[in-house]
Amino acid sequence: MNGIRLCILATLVAFFSFPSVAQDAKLVRRGAVDYYEFPFGSVQRSAIWQTSEIGVCWENPLPQHAPLRAQVRSAVEETWERSSKLRFKGWARCTAGELGIHIRVSDENPHVEVLGRYLDGRPDGMVLNFTFATWSPVCQSQVEFCNRAIAVHEFGHAIGFAHEQNREDAPPECRADSQSTTGDWNVTEYDLYSVMNYCNPSWNGDGKLSPRDITTVQVLYGKP
Amino acid sequence: MGSRNALACALIAVVASAALAAERGESIFSRNQPATLCIEVTGLLYNGKEEIAGRGSAFFLNDQRSALTDSHILPDANLYKSIRISGKVRSDDDKPDLTVILTLKSKDATRDLALLEADAPIPSQYVVQGDSRKVKPGAELVVIGCPLSFGPTMTTGHVGNVKDDPLGRWIVDAPINPGNSGGPVLTADGELIGIAWGGVRKTAEGVPIYGLNFVIPIHQAIDGLLREQSVKIFKGPSLLASSAGVQLARAASSPPLTMGRPSSARAGRLAIGSAAIASVPLAVERLGVPAGRGGGSLPGGIEELARPPIASPPAPSGLPPPSNRIARAFEVRELKEDHPSMLPSSEIRTLTFAADPGFKFTEFKFDELSRNHGSPPQIVMSADGREIAVSFSLTSGPMFDRYRGWLTGTLLTRQVRQ
Numbered sequence: 001m002n003g004i005r006l007c008i009l010a011t012l013v014a015f016f017s018f019p020s021v022a023q024d025a026k027l028v029r030r031g032a033v034d035y036y037e038f039p040f041g042s043v044q045r046s047a048i049w050q051t052s053e054i055g056v057c058w059e060n061p062l063p064q065h066a067p068l069r070a071q072v073r074s075a076v077e078e079t080w081e082r083s084s085k086l087r088f089k090g091w092a093r094c095t096a097g098e099l100g101i102h103i104r105v106s107d108e109n110p111h112v113e114v115l116g117r118y119l120d121g122r123p124d125g126m127v128l129n130f131t132f133a134t135w136s137p138v139c140q141s142q143v144e145f146c147n148r149a150i151a152v153h154e155f156g157h158a159i160g161f162a163h164e165q166n167r168e169d170a171p172p173e174c175r176a177d178s179q180s181t182t183g184d185w186n187v188t189e190y191d192l193y194s195v196m197n198y199c200n201p202s203w204n205g206d207g208k209l210s211p212r213d214i215t216t217v218q219v220l221y222g223k224p
Numbered sequence: 225m226g227s228r229n230a231l232a233c234a235l236i237a238v239v240a241s242a243a244l245a246a247e248r249g250e251s252i253f254s255r256n257q258p259a260t261l262c263i264e265v266t267g268l269l270y271n272g273k274e275e276i277a278g279r280g281s282a283f284f285l286n287d288q289r290s291a292l293t294d295s296h297i298l299p300d301a302n303l304y305k306s307i308r309i310s311g312k313v314r315s316d317d318d319k320p321d322l323t324v325i326l327t328l329k330s331k332d333a334t335r336d337l338a339l340l341e342a343d344a345p346i347p348s349q350y351v352v353q354g355d356s357r358k359v360k361p362g363a364e365l366v367v368i369g370c371p372l373s374f375g376p377t378m379t380t381g382h383v384g385n386v387k388d389d390p391l392g393r394w395i396v397d398a399p400i401n402p403g404n405s406g407g408p409v410l411t412a413d414g415e416l417i418g419i420a421w422g423g424v425r426k427t428a429e430g431v432p433i434y435g436l437n438f439v440i441p442i443h444q445a446i447d448g449l450l451r452e453q454s455v456k457i458f459k460g461p462s463l464l465a466s467s468a469g470v471q472l473a474r475a476a477s478s479p480p481l482t483m484g485r486p487s488s489a490r491a492g493r494l495a496i497g498s499a500a501i502a503s504v505p506l507a508v509e510r511l512g513v514p515a516g517r518g519g520g521s522l523p524g525g526i527e528e529l530a531r532p533p534i535a536s537p538p539a540p541s542g543l544p545p546p547s548n549r550i551a552r553a554f555e556v557r558e559l560k561e562d563h564p565s566m567l568p569s570s571e572i573r574t575l576t577f578a579a580d581p582g583f584k585f586t587e588f589k590f591d592e593l594s595r596n597h598g599s600p601p602q603i604v605m606s607a608d609g610r611e612i613a614v615s616f617s618l619t620s621g622p623m624f625d626r627y628r629g630w631l632t633g634t635l636l637t638r639q640v641r642q
Binding site: 121 | 269270271272300302303304
């Protein structure tokens with residue numbers, strides 16, 4: 001089973017991507033001293049939502065995908081919601097001008113367009129794959145596992161989490177997988193077992209939050 | 225008694241020195257404040273709300289449209305449905321700020337630089353380039369920018385280190401605060417040498433760090449982003465022509481001071497690039513140098529091109545017949561940079577431009593590009609339409625504050641055959 005998951009990891013690592021957000025402070029290592037450099041534009045850009053109730057809607061829900069949509073909702077409830085004050089509301093078909101996270105289902109690499117609150121009201125802000133026909137066909141034999149693990153990872157981005165392996169203090173072999181943005185706030189120490197870490201020995205942490213994922217989401221959004 | 229006199233002299237010297245330094249600082253600030261923009265970026269989110277997405281500083285270059293800043297003051301445009309970059313310019317504390325709308329023209333993410341472009345020509349001052357490659361540790365510097373949400377503010381300090389930053393930035397001790405990013409960093413003589421970037425506030429362990437800020441040397445922009453975009457920084461009035469795509473060549477002899485436009489074979493010429501004055505409605509066929517100031521070495525180190533031939537080149541066959549109406553543009557580029565005494569010195573200059581042989585002027589318009597310590601030009605056309613005189617005064621600073629006076633612009637004319 002682990003072999004299959006590693007294989008899936010190797011396949012998926014190359015495809016997960018999302019656009020970057022600017023990083024305000026940069027950790028620099030110089031000799032034995034680490035320090036933070038601050039470029040002095042005065043606005044700190046934060047992707048953290050200012051509310052714990054976040055709307056979710058589906059752009060193109062098909063009847064035959066109802067069980068898969070339920071899996072996504074369930075996976076999010078069992079992880080991010082259970083560990084924090086976050087509550088995801090709605091989950092119906094998107095209406096014109098609706099706020100919240102807009103999910104489009106498409107047979108392509110799952111991703112978010114941007115991190116966190118910048119998804120609010122953004123059409124096709126998150127893309128999930130329910131068929132795996134062309135992207136990662138290996139998931140066809142374990143759709144529910146892939147669907148849940150991907151949902152947890154993408155909803156991590158949707159609440160502002162960046163890829164853990166991008167961090168300055170990640171091992172070089174993991175940083176080689178750096179994708180898109182690097183977070184501007186390292187809430188905990190580096191977490192190999194984060195659902196946001198491509199280097200996690202279990203692909204997407206098997207869709208289960210690590211203790212440090214839980215600490216982080218509670219720092220950002222409060223304990224349940 | 226003698227020691228008292230010596231003490232009194234020393235005190236006077238200290239007070240005078242402080243007064244001079246203060247006056248110099250005032251002069252640098254007053255000259256460069258109108259070239260500094262306080263940038264505010266507003267982002268429209270997909271949820272319909274607007275927010276301030278970035279703040280910082282920038283400064284105008286000399287093409288009346290371009291401004292340079294740090295790219296990190298601009299947000300990732302992908303985060304927003306749209307962004308609006310506005311810049312406020314304060315030319316005079318008694319007047320309302322001028323608001324300019326800008327767009328991002330080009331970005332150099334590696335050096336953290338961005339070139340902005342105003343949506344319309346800005347009749348503003350601009351910075352004058354110094355030589356950042358010659359800057360050494362210990363050099364005094366002046367930082368102008370817009371910390372937090374304040375207007376243009378000046379701080380001073382010294383260059384501390386120019387070698388050790390892997391990105392080639394300088395370490396300086398001048399205060400640089402949030403909002404200063406992208407502002408001009410000047411020498412003690414007011415010449416641009418860098419761009420404020422940011423600094424170190426603490427170690428990873430939380431130990432506070434003081435006086436360790438970074439400046440991007442201006443040559444990083446000149447060698448990269450500005451070269452790619454064919455935008456140059458003003459080195460002095462004499463470089464204005466080349467910066468606008470104009471190259472200057474001068475005749476061996478000075479044109480006469482007054483009447484009678486020299487023939488094209490003898491006159492200095494400006495070979496003008498298409499972008500130089502493309503916005504003016506006149507068809508520029510040839511640009512003359514002002515009759516009153518031709519010849520000699522050019523201020524500011526402009527490179528003289530090969531002299532034009534003495535004889536006119538042969539006209540190619542099939543040349544169309546001469547027109548009865550022509551347009552001519554004359555470049556005005558005057559600089560006063562002598563500092564003969566402890567007082568500012570002024571002089572009135574008059575440039576006289578002659579109509580083409582057999583033609584007379586019918587219309588004229590002066591398109592001013594830049595003026596520093598100079599009066600607005602008075603332009604008078606003679607009764608017979610054969611010449612136009614442009615008069616103005618220029619003032620240069622005293623020995624201890626060596627500011628320069630200049631006027632640059634283009635006299636646009638129309639002529640008809642007599």
